[in-house]
Amino acid sequence: MSLVDFRKEIDLIDQELVQLLEKRFLIVHQIGLLKKELGLPVFDPKREKEVLESKGKLITNKEHLAYYESIFKLIMDISKDMEK
Numbered sequence: 001m002s003l004v005d006f007r008k009e010i011d012l013i014d015q016e017l018v019q020l021l022e023k024r025f026l027i028v029h030q031i032g033l034l035k036k037e038l039g040l041p042v043f044d045p046k047r048e049k050e051v052l053e054s055k056g057k058l059i060t061n062k063e064h065l066a067y068y069e070s071i072f073k074l075i076m077d078i079s080k081d082m083e084k
């Protein structure tokens with residue numbers, strides 16, 4: 001495959017990522033409103049640990065685990081910001 005072909009594939013994957021992130025952030029916003037209503041804190045360390053562990057199990061190439069963890073930590077940090 002050529003560089004152009006590979007980049008076309010990446011563009012399609014990125015498009016899906018954006019759509020999925022938009023979906024996630026919409027739900028995060030709802031969670032933020034609910035937490036405000038219930039007087040719950042934005043940060044839930046137990047849940048974040050569960051998110052990281054469950055996603056860790058899905059990763060086929062365990063050598064990439066640290067990269068996924070960084071990505072999910074960043075997504076969760078941004079999510080917490082969006083909840084505020």
Ligand SMILES: C=C(O[C@@H]1C=C(C(=O)O)C=C[C@H]1O)C(=O)O
Binds near residue numbers: 044045075
């Ligand atoms: C979205 C939530 O709020 C925060 C963000 C999380 C996330 O992005 O997955 C998880 C836990 C919380 O720290 C939640 O509590 O589910």
